[in-house]
Amino acid sequence: MRLLLVEDEKRMAEALSEILRLEKYEVDHYDNGIDGLSAIESNIYDIIILDVMLPGMNGFDVAKRARSKGVKTPILMLTAKSEIDDKVTGLDSGADDYLTKPFMTKELLARLRALGRRVLDTNDGVLSFGDITLDTGSLTLSCVKNGQGVRVSEKEYRILEYLIANSGQILTREQLAVKIWGFEDEAEYNNVEVYMSFTRKKLNFVGAKTEIKAVRGVGYELRCDNV
Numbered sequence: 001m002r003l004l005l006v007e008d009e010k011r012m013a014e015a016l017s018e019i020l021r022l023e024k025y026e027v028d029h030y031d032n033g034i035d036g037l038s039a040i041e042s043n044i045y046d047i048i049i050l051d052v053m054l055p056g057m058n059g060f061d062v063a064k065r066a067r068s069k070g071v072k073t074p075i076l077m078l079t080a081k082s083e084i085d086d087k088v089t090g091l092d093s094g095a096d097d098y099l100t101k102p103f104m105t106k107e108l109l110a111r112l113r114a115l116g117r118r119v120l121d122t123n124d125g126v127l128s129f130g131d132i133t134l135d136t137g138s139l140t141l142s143c144v145k146n147g148q149g150v151r152v153s154e155k156e157y158r159i160l161e162y163l164i165a166n167s168g169q170i171l172t173r174e175q176l177a178v179k180i181w182g183f184e185d186e187a188e189y190n191n192v193e194v195y196m197s198f199t200r201k202k203l204n205f206v207g208a209k210t211e212i213k214a215v216r217g218v219g220y221e222l223r224c225d226n227v
Contacts, residue, residue, distance in 0.1 A: 002179065003020060004027075005027055007029065008031045033056040033062045044175060047112060049075075134160050141156075141202055143207050170219050170221045210222065
């Protein structure tokens with residue numbers, strides 16, 4: 001999963017980023033509300049960890065603006081304040097959960113796991129679309145009709161997960177590149193093309209009717225017209 005951390009305390013941000021990466025999360029970090037909001041609006045993140053006291057724009061306003069623009073990504077709000085009114089303000093601004101500093105690492109990770117389960121919206125760890133299922137634990141792609149299955153690579157899994165989560169939408173090459181490889185990676189667009197080809201071959205291998213369709217000049221979408 002890709003997480004966005006918006007936190008201006010340098011030491012805390014570095015420590016949290018290291019902990020989260022050890023837990024196999026991919027993390028991008030911004031230290032102010034304005035850049036944080038811009039990153040949130042890219043809509044490439046699975047979970048957002050948002051501090052309240054930020055330069056440029058506070059976390060309450062960041063969350064409120066993100067929600068007003070249709071961003072549905074779960075937000076875990078961090079603050080040094082423990083007053084009930086601040087918690088209520090955070091939740092009313094659009095946060096899904098609230099954690100008061102200082103906090104135990106295990107509590108943070110537990111909250112993230114809970115939010116992550118909402119993101120996946122899975123049934124026993126399985127994502128579904130059309131005639132395919134994607135097992136999030138074993139990274140197995142299967143065709144419902146014939147039971148044929150195949151293991152997919154981590155990148156192929158992330159591509160399918162992103163397409164399934166955004167079914168009915170066309171995803172641009174830029175969105176895919178940033179989502180799969182990250183802002184700081186110098187992945188070129190041909191990486192997207194290469195891994196799309198690999199993923200399509202896996203769909204063909206299991207005999208799925210579900211297809212990844214290229215929309216000329218725009219990007220890709222997941223379709224299943226002939227189930």
